[in-house]
Amino acid sequence: MKNILRLFFTIFLMSCSSADLINNWKNPDIDVYEANKVxxxxxTNNEAAREKFENRLQKEYKSRGIEAITSYKYFDNEKKTEEDLLDIEKSLVADGFDTILFSKVVGSDSEYRLANTYKDIEGTYRDFKEEYFMYQDIYYNPEYYESYPIYHAETSMYCICDTEDRRLIWKGFVDVVDPNSVEETVDDYVDLILFAMEEQELLTKKKD
Incomplete structure (x- = not known):
């Protein structure tokens, strides 16, 4: 019963979320992965969003007993060469990191929807001429449809363990649909990838 309730709660959260997990991939050589220091x-060039996103994930990892550090100590907004990145990776290994969780927006699109939403069945039109009259702006009004943005994002988990091959562990592909605010979008996105990583046994679930 507990698992059923959790499933329904999760479905409810996803239906209310601006973030949608389109697909995800897990390294087939790995069953369970336990990070020690992430x-x-x-x-992103939005510093407020970067700070909120990294801080929220840091808090979630720490609540599970996993050490997590935000990227500001190692990454500023200056462009890095491959040599710079190799030096940073060496520093991370020397500092005891075994995992990097890397998120980014890779593109965006616009979709269209009716500016006026559909009526429910109780309020729908019962007469052809009434319905035609109300919707004929489809022909004439360019503002009858409104556009909304969809941002395509990815989150990747990399192992940088000193004793193993440095490899991709997991990648999630997420669409963020018509975001309303930084706070809401960050919460929706983080909740989504946490759930996905828990289900793939890449992150310990919080104890109820």
Whole structure:
């Protein structure tokens, strides 16, 4: 019963969320992965969003007993060469990191929807001429449809363990649909990827 309630609660959360997990991939060579020290990297030119995103994930990892550090100590907004990145990776390994969680927006699109939403069945039109009259602006009014943005984002988990091959562990592909605010979008996105990583046994679930 507890699992059923959790499933319904999760479905409810996803239906109310601006973030949608389109697909995710897990390294087939890995069943369970336990990170010990994680660097959280959000690549965005929106500093407020970067700070909120990294801090929220840091808090979630720490609540599970996992050490997590935001990226500001290692990454500023200056462009890095491959040599710079190799030096940073060496520093991370020397500092005891074994995992990087890297998130970024990779593109965006616009979609269209009716400016006026559909009526429910109780309020729908019962007469052809009434319905035609109300919706004929489809022909004439360019503002009858309104556009809204969809941002395509990815979150990748990398192992940088000193004793193993440095490899991709997991990648999630997320669409953020018509975001209302930084706070809401960050919460929706983080909740979504946490759930996905828990289900893939890449992150310990919080104890109820």
């Amino acid at each position: 660097l959280i990297v959000a690549m």
